[in-house]
Amino acid sequence: xxxxxxxxxxxxxxxxxxxxxxxxxxxxxxxxxxxxxxxxxxxxxxxxxxxxxxxxxxxxxxxxxxxxxxxxxxxxxxxxxxxxxxxxxxxxxxxxxxxxxxxxxxxxxxxxxxxxxxxxxxxxxxxxxxxxxxxxxxxxxxxxxxxxxxxxxxxxxxxxxxxxxxxxxxxxxxxxxxxxxxxxxxxxxxxxxxxxxxxxxxxxxxxxxxxxxxxxxxxxxxxxxxxxxxxxxxxxxxxxxxxxxxxxxxxxxxxxxx
Amino acid sequence: xxxxxxxxxxxxxxxxxxxxxxxxxxxxxxxxxxxxxxxxxxxxxxxxxxxxxxxxxxxxxxxxxxxxxxxxxxxxxxxxxxxxxxxxxxxxxxxxxxxxxxxxxxxxxxxxxxxxxxxxxxxxxxxxxxxxxxxxxxxxxxxxxxxxxxxxxxxxxxxxxxxxxxxxxxxxxxxxxxxxxxxxxxxxxxxxxxxxxxxxxxxxxxxxxxxxxxxxxxxxxxxxxxxxxxxxxxxxxxxxxxxxxxxxxxxxxxxxxxxxxxxxxxxxxxxxxxxxxxxxxxxxxxxxxxxxxxxxxxxxxxxxxxxxxxxxxxxxxxxxx
Numbered sequence: 001x002x003x004x005x006x007x008x009x010x011x012x013x014x015x016x017x018x019x020x021x022x023x024x025x026x027x028x029x030x031x032x033x034x035x036x037x038x039x040x041x042x043x044x045x046x047x048x049x050x051x052x053x054x055x056x057x058x059x060x061x062x063x064x065x066x067x068x069x070x071x072x073x074x075x076x077x078x079x080x081x082x083x084x085x086x087x088x089x090x091x092x093x094x095x096x097x098x099x100x101x102x103x104x105x106x107x108x109x110x111x112x113x114x115x116x117x118x119x120x121x122x123x124x125x126x127x128x129x130x131x132x133x134x135x136x137x138x139x140x141x142x143x144x145x146x147x148x149x150x151x152x153x154x155x156x157x158x159x160x161x162x163x164x165x166x167x168x169x170x171x172x173x174x175x176x177x178x179x180x181x182x183x184x185x186x187x188x189x190x191x192x193x194x195x196x197x198x199x200x201x202x203x204x205x206x207x208x209x210x211x212x213x214x215x216x217x218x219x220x221x222x223x224x225x226x227x228x229x230x231x232x233x234x235x236x237x238x239x240x241x242x243x244x245x246x247x248x249x250x251x252x253x254x255x256x257x258x
Numbered sequence: 259x260x261x262x263x264x265x266x267x268x269x270x271x272x273x274x275x276x277x278x279x280x281x282x283x284x285x286x287x288x289x290x291x292x293x294x295x296x297x298x299x300x301x302x303x304x305x306x307x308x309x310x311x312x313x314x315x316x317x318x319x320x321x322x323x324x325x326x327x328x329x330x331x332x333x334x335x336x337x338x339x340x341x342x343x344x345x346x347x348x349x350x351x352x353x354x355x356x357x358x359x360x361x362x363x364x365x366x367x368x369x370x371x372x373x374x375x376x377x378x379x380x381x382x383x384x385x386x387x388x389x390x391x392x393x394x395x396x397x398x399x400x401x402x403x404x405x406x407x408x409x410x411x412x413x414x415x416x417x418x419x420x421x422x423x424x425x426x427x428x429x430x431x432x433x434x435x436x437x438x439x440x441x442x443x444x445x446x447x448x449x450x451x452x453x454x455x456x457x458x459x460x461x462x463x464x465x466x467x468x469x470x471x472x473x474x475x476x477x478x479x480x481x482x483x484x485x486x487x488x489x490x491x492x493x494x495x496x497x498x499x500x501x502x503x504x505x506x507x508x509x510x511x512x513x514x515x516x517x518x519x520x521x522x523x524x525x526x527x528x529x530x531x532x533x534x535x536x537x538x539x540x541x542x543x544x545x546x547x548x549x550x551x552x553x554x555x556x557x558x559x560x561x562x563x564x565x566x567x568x569x570x571x572x573x574x575x576x577x578x579x
Contacts (some may be wrong), residue, residue: 031339052544056455057286064574067340067517070287070314070455070508072572081455084313084368092384119361120352121320124394130352132344134391135314135335139365142385162318167388179388180415256578 001027003042010258011247012212013149014040014183015239016191020102020147026050026059028091028103028140031066032150036258038104040251044243052090052100054102054136056082064216065256069136089144102188106149112206112226113175114168114187114199116141117161124163125220134165141166142181145188152192169204174193189244194220197228208233261447264499264518265476268549271498272299275436275468278423279329280305281407283432283466284319284372285439285459287340288339289517291452292318292509293416293440293472295502298552300544301325309407311432313457314364317525320345324535325543328409328417332395334364340578341522346529359368360396360412361384371458373432374465382426386413392427407433420482441491444471445479448496451489454512454571460490469495472505474514489496502549504561512571519578521556565571 007015010033017037023046029038029203035051042049047206050059055070061077075081094100108131115185118137122128135151140146146166150156169175177183186204190197195211207229211217217230250256266274278283282300285428286292300308307329312319314335316471322328324347351357355402362370387391395402395412402408409430418424439459444450450471452459463469471491477497482489504511508518508525528534531552546552564570 029377055290055457063358063570064572066576068288068290068337069339070290070338070457071340072290072454072512072516072566074492075455076571083372083460084364084458085461088365088369096519124390124396127353128356130344130349131336132335133361134363135332136364138363138389138391139385141389142363142365144389163394164390170388176388179386182384183386254575 007244008139008258009212010239012236013037013191013193014258015243016196016236017147018045019045019145020189021046021049025102026052026100028052028054028100028136028144029114030104030106031068031071032106033257034104035062035066036251040247043246043250048105052087054084054087054139056084056087058082065252065254088139091139092129094143101145103142103144104149105137105146105166107137107165109156109158110148110150110190111158111161111168111203113169113170113172114146114148114190114206115161115164116168117163117168119163119165121162137166141168141184145185147188150190150192152194152220152223154223154225157223168200172204173202175204194223200229205229210234210236212236213238259410261479261493263446264448264496265446265496266500266527268295268299268472268500271470271500272296272303275302276305277472278305279307279407280435281433283434283437283462284310284315285457285462286316286318286435286506286509287313287455287457288316288337289341289456289522290334290455290510291440291459291506292316293438293505294318294468294506294507294509295549295552296438297321298546301327301539301543309330311367314464315345317345317346317522319326320347320505320529323347323351323357324529325539331357331359332362333359334362338522338526341519342526342529347535358397358401361391361549363391365559366371366456370429371461371465372494373569374434375461378431380428380430382418382428384426386427387415387425390575393417432465434468436468437462437526438470438472439491439510440464442474442511443477443482444473444496444499445482445493447479447483447500448491448493448499449479449489450491450496451482456490462494469496470477470498472500472502474503474505474511476577504553505549512566514566515561516566516573516576518560518564519576523579524569547573
């Protein structure tokens with residue numbers, strides 16, 4: 001028999017991602033853990049969830065882990081492969097058709113309001129470390145609610161990010177409206193190897209929602225470069241071990257990611 | 259049927275249509291349908307001072323940068339995702355300030371191609387508002403003001419004249435000199451058909467002043483005209499058609515081959531080191547006579563192992579690490 005101790009951090013993160021996925025809703029997904037989490041949801045709690053990729057591949061059913069959003073593994077069993085500008089249309093019309101509401105992002109730095117940097121560390125003109133850049137992230141952050149994947153380290157959770165690639169709640173309530181962004185969309189959750197953070201309904205500031213078993217709220221505050229409200233935090237509830245079996249056997253049988 | 263035969267060798271096509279200082283746009287998406295054979299020929303012919311953009315870039319963009327062909331990069335993303343999470347020559351050249359680089363969001367880039375293909379002067383979007391894509395420019399203002407290849411500014415924030423409460427980001431469309439698009443099927447008259455995902459490539463083909471099509475198969479035009487609704491690029495668009503089976507290797511090409519994971523791993527290693535990268539160029543670009551010699555060097559066994567399995571559209575269980 002497996003024991004609780006056999007849940008790895010990544011498997012808990014995948015579970016946390018899957019819980020954000022509702023049946024019959026469409027999600028803009030990147031590769032990596034969000035795809036694993038979304039696939040896990042499709043095999044268990046949300047079989048009719050639809051996965052959309054910024055490369056224009058709609059509702060594919062990947063049988064192997066793709067390496068990018070353009071990987072032909074994602075186009076398997078797709079409903080349609082559309083030109084990328086049509087994907088843009090789905091986004092800018094999202095407020096009219098409530099089909100797609102949420103997308104997944106990742107980054108190198110995040111601030112208390114969920115503004116995200118995936119472009120460069122240091123001075124933008126002569127960066128200390130240069131990353132890929134926005135890709136589709138900025139567009140997802142413009143139009144959709146977002147769920148953000150981060151590594152939980154003090155230098156990554158900082159008061160001010162070096163470059164805002166993907167706008168979050170800007171500086172709190174009303175920040176998005178002031179910038180001309182859709183005001184009712186923005187970051188909803190941040191998932192790390194330590195737990196799940198959410199954003200206060202009023203202040204739009206990040207707080208600790210759930211911590212993974214084996215992690216303490218104190219430990220999470222110590223790994224966060226700004227003051228994090230931990231007063232509402234609860235321990236993350238793990239599902240039964242049958243779910244772990246499904247994750248391992250049906251979602252990533254090659255064990256590339258989990 | 260009387261139609262112009264646009265078939266050329268790769269060497270002829272690059273010589274005639276890609277010049278120093280040109281604005282070049284490349285097809286595909288990170289590791290899918292990238293015109294790698296054409297990229298190797300551009301490097302071999304020593305083109306320089308290029309203004310380069312591509313659908314999200316991968317090793318194609320990275321190689322051109324590392325070979326010293328690029329003056330300005332306009333892009334939203336540069337990675338051989340899954341193999342190089344950030345392309346390594348790209349990263350080094352940007353960190354050391356050796357090229358000018360302007361960042362966009364993928365959406366904006368996609369729409370810029372579309373608008374350019376439609377002949378529109380700029381797009382008006384909400385994208386990039388509230389981000390440093392608006393406030394921090396990679397190309398300095400004075401360069402925008404003085405370089406005739408570039409628009410006068412990266413972008414302008416303006417109120418929507420039809421709805422003054424709404425802010426918009428106005429972004430000028432690029433003036434692309436030459437686009438290079440790798441496709442599955444093309445006829446000698448230039449009619450072309452992309453199979454699998456199109457990405458932004460139809461727009462890219464039509465936005466540029468000139469267009470080179472490289473293709474897996476040259477097909478008789480009667481065959482492509484039997485089902486013209488399957489063709490996306492009409493014969494009037496391309497200026498050159500170059501027959502290059504495996505012309506996107508080591509990237510994927512739908513209905514033909516998967517990406518070459520081992521090659522991309524090797525590239526990840528060599529592109530992280532100046533000396534190894536130079537040796538890689540010597541071995542795989544300068545030391546190779548033509549595309550056939552390149553394929554011989556990869557080898558039949560390797561090429562056959564990449565053939566996609568019909569029904570899947572990729573190679574199930576492909577060795578990727």
